[in-house]
Amino acid sequence: MRLGARMLKTGVAITVALYVSHLIGLNSATYAGIAAAFAIQPNIYRSFQTMLEQIYANLFGVGIAAMIVFSLGNDPIVIGFTTVIVIGICMKMRMNENTIALAIIAVLAVMETTEMMLFNFAGLRFAALTLGILAAFIVNMLFLPPKYELRLFKSIDQLTSDILQWLRISTRHLSDDPALRTEIDRIQTELRHIDNTYLLFKEERIYRRKIRMPRLRKLIIFRQMIQTSRKSLETLEAFHQYDDKVEHIPKEFQDVLVDELDKIIYSHERLLLSAMGKIKKNTTRSIEDITDPDLPHLVETLIHVYEKDEKDRLALLPLASRLMEYHKEILHLQKILTSYQRFHEHLDFNFKKKRRKFALL
Numbered sequence: 001m002r003l004g005a006r007m008l009k010t011g012v013a014i015t016v017a018l019y020v021s022h023l024i025g026l027n028s029a030t031y032a033g034i035a036a037a038f039a040i041q042p043n044i045y046r047s048f049q050t051m052l053e054q055i056y057a058n059l060f061g062v063g064i065a066a067m068i069v070f071s072l073g074n075d076p077i078v079i080g081f082t083t084v085i086v087i088g089i090c091m092k093m094r095m096n097e098n099t100i101a102l103a104i105i106a107v108l109a110v111m112e113t114t115e116m117m118l119f120n121f122a123g124l125r126f127a128a129l130t131l132g133i134l135a136a137f138i139v140n141m142l143f144l145p146p147k148y149e150l151r152l153f154k155s156i157d158q159l160t161s162d163i164l165q166w167l168r169i170s171t172r173h174l175s176d177d178p179a180l181r182t183e184i185d186r187i188q189t190e191l192r193h194i195d196n197t198y199l200l201f202k203e204e205r206i207y208r209r210k211i212r213m214p215r216l217r218k219l220i221i222f223r224q225m226i227q228t229s230r231k232s233l234e235t236l237e238a239f240h241q242y243d244d245k246v247e248h249i250p251k252e253f254q255d256v257l258v259d260e261l262d263k264i265i266y267s268h269e270r271l272l273l274s275a276m277g278k279i280k281k282n283t284t285r286s287i288e289d290i291t292d293p294d295l296p297h298l299v300e301t302l303i304h305v306y307e308k309d310e311k312d313r314l315a316l317l318p319l320a321s322r323l324m325e326y327h328k329e330i331l332h333l334q335k336i337l338t339s340y341q342r343f344h345e346h347l348d349f350n351f352k353k354k355r356r357k358f359a360l361l
Contacts, residue, residue, distance in 0.1 A: 035132025
């Protein structure tokens with residue numbers, strides 16, 4: 001089991017909430033710890049939104065519970081009825097599950113049997129729950145703040161490397177079919193995880209005007225990197241699907257297919273290395289001439305191979321179409337990455353930092 005930053009933050013937030021409760025003499029420290037546990041979020045923006053939402057839910061839960069206890073008492077049936085009302089209000093306001101759970105805790109905290117004055121008791125419970133929410137927000141903002149930019153690029157880079165490695169193996173008919181199928185399923189899962197990380201990175205707010213525009217451009221670049229990796233995966237799936245047909249077509253087309261795909265793979269790798277600053281900005285044109293793919297030539301070769309074979313004519317044209325789509329995404333990535341490096345030469349990507357010791361969950 002990995003010890004993630006979110007786990008540590010939850011423990012620290014509960015500790016802070018309990019300590020502060022004892023320091024100020026609040027006798028409901030347990031409720032402060034519970035609220036802190038529910039309020040931890042994966043990024044600062046969501047933490048702020050959750051803090052506001054949970055304070056509202058806490059207010060509704062405590063307020064409604066206090067009024068019903070004052071008018072109807074705290075019989076178990078009444079408590080259950082009050083819980084249903086609070087859940088309905090929270091759902092009407094489209095609050096998330098954690099917030100609804102905290103509202104229910106607020107109801108139960110207020111409606112338990114006590115000899116204290118009702119409004120004093122409700123005020124103490126409200127203060128305890130609010131303290132826990134605020135403690136979680138402060139810890140989430142100051143303790144191990146997430147840096148999704150570095151994490152996102154490392155994930156994209158590793159995933160792309162795996163896809164391109166399997167592409168090279170598949171085009172030479174060296175891949176094991178069950179192993180490749182398992183890897184494709186794993187890569188699809190990793191892509192969904194990367195999409196979620198991108199969403200968290202996108203939600204982070206930038207208030208400094210100077211770096212707002214570079215940040216927006218980075219978002220565009222990351223989105224295109226993910227799209228390009230997705231197209232490379234689709235190309236790998238196409239090679240897996242048409243592996244038997246490719247193996248039995250004339251060697252002339254096989255050679256052209258492997259050669260053009262190698263050029264596309266190299267172009268993709270070259271862009272990732274350029275983003276990391278590992279390639280000279282003024283590369284020689286001769287290298288680009290050698291490595292730039294010629295996909296129209298690939299399609300013409302495919303058509304020429306099957307001109308006299310009506311049965312299997314153009315059977316592999318979908319494969320060539322996937323290659324063309326993949327190359328199109330690479331060209332778009334190259335365009336926006338070049339634009340970023342030209343306009344924001346002094347603002348490098350933060351890809352050269354050391355790997356963090358704790359994984360953000």
